[in-house]
Amino acid sequence: MTGAATAAEALTGLARIRPPGWLATPMPSDPAGLLLRARQALAVDHPVVKGRIRLVSARYTAAVFTVHRPPPHDALVLKLHADPAAYAGETLAYALLSDAAPVARLYAEGESSLSLLLEHLPEPADWTGPQMPTVLADRVAAVHTASLRLPGEATTALAGFRLAGAVPAPAWITDSAAYDEVLSAHLDAYGPDLVPLGHLDLKPEHLRRRPDGQVMLLDVESLRPDVTGLIDLVTLPAVLRQAGHEISPARVLGLYLDATSALGARWTNLSLKTALRAYATATGLESLHGLAG
Incomplete structure (x- = not known):
């Protein structure tokens, strides 16, 4: 494996075959549809959270947004799932890890919209140190x-x-x-x-x-x-x-x-x-x- 290989490429061959149409309601493929879904999630499950929404990443199964709230509030990360099982698994993981491992904090979850509100950590780690x-x-x-x-x-x-x-x-x-x-x-x-x-x-x-x-x-x-x-x-x-x-x-x-x-x-x-x-x-x-x- 060369130095240019990614972590995903390191897992070549590891694949679970899912049948076509396994996910009944995948994430929208267009940015407008994704933003609409994010706004709906905030309105339904997190009505007190207001702010400018920005799409960070999107896949067939999930999408991630930042919610930039007016000062003095900090920004939040909104993650939406299309797969209920993946939502349940991630919710459980954050609940388990909140006091036991160095992961972003979970502030709220929304079962109706399959959403998580997470700590926003915009500053990347400095990889240059030998440690x-x-x-x-x-x-x-x-x-x-x-x-x-x-x-x-x-x-x-x-x-x-x-x-x-x-x-x-x-x-x-x-x-x-x-x-x-x-x-x-x-x-x-x-x-x-x-x-x-x-x-x-x-x-x-x-x-x-x-x-x-x-x-x-x-x-x-x-x-x-x-x-x-x-x-x-x-x-x-x-x-x-x-x-x-x-x-x-x-x-x-x-x-x-x-x-x-x-x-x-x-x-x-x-x-x-x-x-x-x-x-x-x-x-x-x-x-x-x-x-x-």
């Missing part, structure tokens, strides 16, 4: 291990989302035995109370800085075990190269092992490499880019 690979690995590890730090009542409430409740391999998994090996490795590393969190859509622009200097992640969702946080580990080397850090896969793996160990996970170098190989086999991922070498 940034460690910082990014720490941030990713904090998300992956967040459910290990939940209070008892939250663990009880989320029993249905725990790793121990994993269902049989879904149809898109190409090797069910390898899938079982991935789940077994996670059970050994985290225990049965893990709620899978991750799928961070890692890219340099998704690492932001608060005014106090704290580095935060954007974009997170809860996961089923058939995806797992390994998807983020596979993309880490590509993200770091995109940001100008030439770093070996072995070093990336070491940073992740150190960070997750400090937060309660029980991965070893061997068990993590074994899980990565099984993950690639189970999902059709074409390359681990040296991580399991």
Whole structure:
């Protein structure tokens, strides 16, 4: 994989095939339709929020806007989902992570419009420092291990989302035995109370800085075990190269092992490499880019 490869390209081969028309009401494809949907979401679910709306990004399944409110109020991020399951997963993830991991704050959710109001973090992180690979690995590890730090009542409430409740391999998994090996490795590393969190859509622009200097992640969702946080580990080397850090896969793996160990996970170098190989086999991922070498 070359230095120009993106995090998305690092996941070549990892694809769940969805049937045509799987999403009944996709996001509008035109900017005017998207802005209309954003205004409707504010009016229906967040009527006290007023301000100028600007489209930031749009996909088939979701759209992101900034809402620039009049002073002295801060701007907000409005995220709209077209898929109810994705909305539920992201809402759950932010609820879990608000006090346990460095992610943007969730201020409000709107079930009618499948919307989230999030903290606006306009300042990008400074990637030039040599400590940034460690910082990014720490941030990713904090998300992956967040459910290990939940209070008892939250663990009880989320029993249905725990790793121990994993269902049989879904149809898109190409090797069910390898899938079982991935789940077994996670059970050994985290225990049965893990709620899978991750799928961070890692890219340099998704690492932001608060005014106090704290580095935060954007974009997170809860996961089923058939995806797992390994998807983020596979993309880490590509993200770091995109940001100008030439770093070996072995070093990336070491940073992740150190960070997750400090937060309660029980991965070893061997068990993590074994899980990565099984993950690639189970999902059709074409390359681990040296991580399991």
